[in-house]
Amino acid sequence: MARKQTVRGRVSKPGPALQHGKYLFIVAFLLLPVGIYGLFVVSPYVQAIFISMTDWTGLTASQKWVGFDNYVKLFADEQFLVALKNNAILLVVVPAVTVLLGLFFASMLNVGRRGKSGVEGVRGSSVYKIVYFFPQVLSVAIVGVLFKYVFAPTEAGGILNGFLRAIGLDSIALPWLGDPNFAFWCVVLVMIWSFVGFYVVLFSAAMQSIPKDIYEAALLDGANRFTTFRHVTLPLVWDTVQVGWVYLAIQAMDAFAFVHIMLGISGGPSRAGDVLGVALYRSAFNDYRFGYASALGVVLLVLTLIVAVLFLRVARRERVELS
Known part of the structure; x- marks a missing residue:
């Protein structure tokens, strides 16, 4: 069979x-x-x-x-080195200060105090969120023009200097955008002011997903605010911080609009506030050197890719998940 x-x-x-x-x-x-x-x-x-x-x-x-x-001429150009240095300053200062301020304000607005119903934000947190987010409603052009008049060196157009003189502080009224030592830092301050509101809202959304019971347990164990932020809040929102940090780094590498509007195509007095984006625009549409400008663009592209990869690798850490 x-x-x-x-x-x-x-x-x-x-x-x-x-x-x-x-x-x-x-x-x-x-x-x-x-x-x-x-x-x-x-x-x-x-x-x-x-x-x-x-x-x-x-x-x-x-x-x-x-x-x-064009690349040989580029790295032999002193003005290119000035623009590269300014971009490096933006790359370090703007993301670091913006992320720190965003985390601080978001923490205050979401877990800033212990109320009757548990851990909650400071009083009036809903109003503060609108105030912080308000700069995002304004376009970059409006923000640039507004602060161009705020930091203008002339007495008639300088809102900040006019205010300082009105309260008797003439001694600290300076030619802000007209001084090579201060012009670029005015742009840095404006960029931070413009960006921080968005990241307050972004980090607030991440913090609202954290159960309040975790904070209650930390408080019962005697943890203070700084310890709670370091060991509870930051690890649980780190993925959001990482994404925001990379995005801020890319924005800082550009900075074209703010510098062009506030300091002009020359990059301010003595070209002290020049950045790579403005140098590219000036070379192409003012000097008609499109080959040289394209070399600037390629360098900016390579630097942006390198910065994004490095930031992702440096900020990478183990994911913390809630069970």
Whole structure:
């Protein structure tokens, strides 16, 4: 008698024709979006890299190939080094101060005191959130023009100097945007003021997802506010902090709009407030050196990618999850 064999649990594999149809469907589905992405995102990067290796004015059809000459000139340009230094200052100061202020204000607005119903924000926290977020309603152009008049060096247009003189503090009335030592730092302050409100709301949303029972337990164990923030709040919102830090770093690497509006295309007095974005714009549309400007853009792109990767790696840590 023939021996019967049964095979259980075997899953038949799809045939070659079915697999071919699956791959064809995937390719057909991705062809259009990948093509659009390549045309409008990847293609401009490739063109910029090519133009950076030419001596092109932007006004002629012909482009003279010069290889890496623009990059050699770039790193020999003292003004480029000034702009690079200012971008480095922005990269360190703006994210650090903005994140610290955002975390502090968000902590006060969400777990700032112990009320009758448990841990809650300070009184009037809902109003404070609106006040902090208000700068986000204003466009960068409006913020830049507003603070250009606030820090203007003239007595007629300088709102800050006019206020200081009105209260008898003439001695500390300075030519803010007209002084090479203060012009750039005025821009830094404005950028922090403009960004911090958004991160207060962002960190507040992350903190509201933390159960209040954890804070109650920490208070019962005798933890003070700083200890609770360090060991409870910060680990549980770290993913949000990490994303905000990287985004702030990218914004700080740009800073074109604030510097251009407040200090002009020259980057302020003695070009002391120059940044890479303004130097790129000036080289392209004021000096008509599109090849040199493209080299600046490529350097800015590479630096931004490096900064984003480094920030993600440095800020990476184990995820803390609530059970």
